Amino acid sequence: MxxxxxxxxxxxxxxxxxxxxxxxxxxxxxxxxxxxxxxxxxxxxxxxxxxxxxxxxxxxxxxxxxxxxxxxxxxxxxxxxxxxxxxxxxxxxxxxxxxxxxxxxxxxxxxxxxxxxxxxxxxxxxxxxxxxxxxxxxxxxxxxxxxxxxxxxxxxxxxxxxxxxxxxxxxxxxxxxxxxxxxxxxxxxxxxxxxxxxxxxxxxxxxxxxxxxxxxxxxxxxxxxxxxxxxxxxxxxxxxxxxxxxxxxxxxxxxxxxxxxxxxxxxxxxxxxxxxxxxxxxxxxxxxxxxxxxxxxxxxxxxTASAAVPVAKTRGFKSARLVHHKQVGTLKPYLRNADEFSFWQKPNDEILAVPIALEKELVMVDGALRSKGFGIEMGLFKGPDFLPNHALALSTELASNLPGVDLTRDEALHYFKKENLVLPNAPRGWLLARYEGLPLGWMKNLGNRTNNYLPKDWRIRMEIPEF
Ligand SMILES: C[S@@+](CC[C@H](N)C(=O)[O-])C[C@H]1O[C@@H](n2cnc3c(N)ncnc32)[C@H](O)[C@@H]1O
Incomplete structure (x- = not known):
């Protein structure tokens, strides 16, 4: 050097x-x-x-x-x-x-x-x-x-x-x-x-x-x-x-x-x-x-100086409303300790899971700050279908029994290139891409192909060397 x-x-x-x-x-x-x-x-x-x-x-x-x-x-x-x-x-x-x-x-x-x-x-x-x-x-x-x-x-x-x-x-x-x-x-x-x-x-x-x-x-x-x-x-x-x-x-x-x-x-x-x-x-x-x-x-x-004591101005979240109870049944299986969370829908329909133990504090933060994201971004209902969010796949609160596929290192890197993998033996529907047991993101297996739901901004741009 x-x-x-x-x-x-x-x-x-x-x-x-x-x-x-x-x-x-x-x-x-x-x-x-x-x-x-x-x-x-x-x-x-x-x-x-x-x-x-x-x-x-x-x-x-x-x-x-x-x-x-x-x-x-x-x-x-x-x-x-x-x-x-x-x-x-x-x-x-x-x-x-x-x-x-x-x-x-x-x-x-x-x-x-x-x-x-x-x-x-x-x-x-x-x-x-x-x-x-x-x-x-x-x-x-x-x-x-x-x-x-x-x-x-x-x-x-x-x-x-x-x-x-x-x-x-x-x-x-x-x-x-x-x-x-x-x-x-x-x-x-x-x-x-x-x-x-x-x-x-x-x-x-x-x-x-x-x-x-x-x-x-x-x-x-x-x-x-x-x-x-x-x-x-x-x-x-x-x-x-x-x-x-x-x-x-x-x-x-x-x-x-x-x-x-x-x-x-x-x-x-x-x-x-x-x-x-x-x-x-x-x-x-x-x-x-x-x-x-x-x-x-x-x-x-x-x-050491005295400080203002903040008081809650609102009881519920300003920026989200409670999810309809019929949808909660779809959401809960995605989380390990689902009973510890409440589910909220933002104006753009995205759904959040919020730790109930922290709700009061998060309501105060929500009331005070305009530009913020909190809780686990769960995903979105599109008609009867639920589209899980990438952040949910990476959450340490994710349930461990969801269907998924364990990828090799090479497959995992192609997943991160946002390529559609060929997985002939994988079950149909939403699947977690996993590597050494850790979730990487979502895929959807349609039978003849598997769609890759990695957010496009997260895609790795460098060439993958041959191993
Ligand atoms: C030393 S870096 C923070 C590194 C970060 N804490 C970490 O460990 O990865 C300082 C950060 O302060 C932000 N910053 C710059 N001007 C600022 C300001 N006027 N008020 C608050 N933050 C500012 C910068 O954008 C930068 O992200």
Missing amino acids: QALNLPAAFEAQMQQQLGPDYPAFAAALATPPPVSIRLNPRKPGVDTAGLLPVPWCETGFYLPERPVFTLDPLFQAGAYYVQEASSMLLAEAVRQTVGRQKAYDGQRPLKALDLCAAPGGKSTLLASTLPPYSVLVCNEVIRSRVPVLRENIDKWGYANVVVSHHDPEDFAPLAGFFDLVMIDAPCSGEGLFRKDPKAVGEWSPEHVTLCAARQGRILAHSAPLVTEDGWLIYSTCTYNDAENGQAMQWLSDHGFKNHPLDLPADSGNAWGVTERVFGDNVGYQCYPHRVQGEGFFISVFRK
């Missing part, structure tokens, strides 16, 4: 920040970035024998080299997410904060917001790490980035996740609603220089100033959303004090108290994560010469 052509002002900043460690840091930037994945605990199937674990995340593993992920049906099925290892430190932050709050167990759903969510790395981690009875709202402000977030959330397959597309200020009606707000802020991206050399070209001191100001605006809109005693986690992929230090200071000046994490310690701590102290605040920085990962920063705060 070639040494990066770093901007002089960045080099000077890092020399000052790292002192004698700077040459090791610069040398690490000239080495290939480690490749890591995080497993979906609800979609087992990845063989981790011989893989090195990511020390701070029990579902994280390093791969010896970078495969072509697109050509792995397990990746397409949502069995794992490709995530840079340092950012998995969020798992430990969650474990040490909301994860310890036993009071939430089954009592009152925990409400979490991932405000800057696309493409969904932190969101999928949160979905798997938060206590089981949680509502997780994953928001992305940039319209063109919402589809990739939606796709990654659908693949992950959790029924408690809402995907929304809003500006942070649109969340104002949900003031005081969230027990946890995650701000993985848009930043100068210094920590990604090795993985994404394009980020080097985008860096300038002016861009850092712009990012810091944008983060200030995001924090100002986020702070009121946290309930009293609730948590706010701030993270970036930069080393820049003008962003990280300033954001922490803003939080401690506006009703939040910094919460140090308890990381395995020696003088520099056994994981290699560096504690960075800014006045009374402490944050945690990953540097590529000290950890197997990129430059990630994380800091945890708890709200």
Whole structure:
């Protein structure tokens, strides 16, 4: 790997920040970035024998080299997410904060917001790490980035996740609603220089100033959303004090108290994560010469100021009405624990399954946000026929006894090319395409041919090599 052509002002900043460690840091930037994945605990199937674990995340593993992920049906099925290892430190932050709050167990759903969510790395981690009875709202402000977030959330397959597309200020009606707000802020991206050399070209001191100001605006809109005693986690992929230090200071000046994490310690701590102290605040920085990962920063705060107590304005969903009971009989066999769900029809006739335990919280989110999707997208009635949705096939709530066909790797990849497979011995009607037991999507066997119902935007475009 070639040494990066770093901007002089960045080099000077890092020399000052790292002192004698700077040459090791610069040398690490000239080495290939480690490749890591995080497993979906609800979609087992990845063989981790011989893989090195990511020390701070029990579902994280390093791969010896970078495969072509697109050509792995397990990746397409949502069995794992490709995530840079340092950012998995969020798992430990969650474990040490909301994860310890036993009071939430089954009592009152925990409400979490991932405000800057696309493409969904932190969101999928949160979905798997938060206590089981949680509502997780994953928001992305940039319209063109919402589809990739939606796709990654659908693949992950959790029924408690809402995907929304809003500006942070649109969340104002949900003031005081969230027990946890995650701000993985848009930043100068210094920590990604090795993985994404394009980020080097985008860096300038002016861009850092712009990012810091944008983060200030995001924090100002986020702070009121946290309930009293609730948590706010701030993270970036930069080393820049003008962003990280300033954001922490803003939080401690506006009703939040910094919460140090308890990381395995020696003088520099056994994981290699560096504690960075800014006045009374402490944050945690990953540097590529000290950890197997990129430059990630994380800091945890708890709200001490009082917060508005949100009240429900409506009793039912604004954007959906209950499904006719005659149709419920068709829908229930698709779900493992169907009695735990209620079924709702949207104005465009699409049907949602909503976890009954989370209904009250989801009604409040539905009332406050215009642009969002929640629950499991079940599908659509067309006359007497029911057309199941792709998201239902990927849902971890899908019943396990539905008719399906186990595909070979080659067949699975042709399924993902959206080709119509020839399956002479398969039963007629709707079938799940499966790979190593994991559902991939729907097919309909008409006898002389099998139609492929993979959404066309999900089709893989690369050529499939001969195996
Ligand atoms: C660091 S990325 C998020 C990465 C994501 N959390 C993950 O782990 O995959 C920051 C996100 O903030 C979004 N963003 C940009 N400007 C924003 C703003 N003014 N308010 C909120 N989000 C913004 C970007 O579109 C981007 O998706």
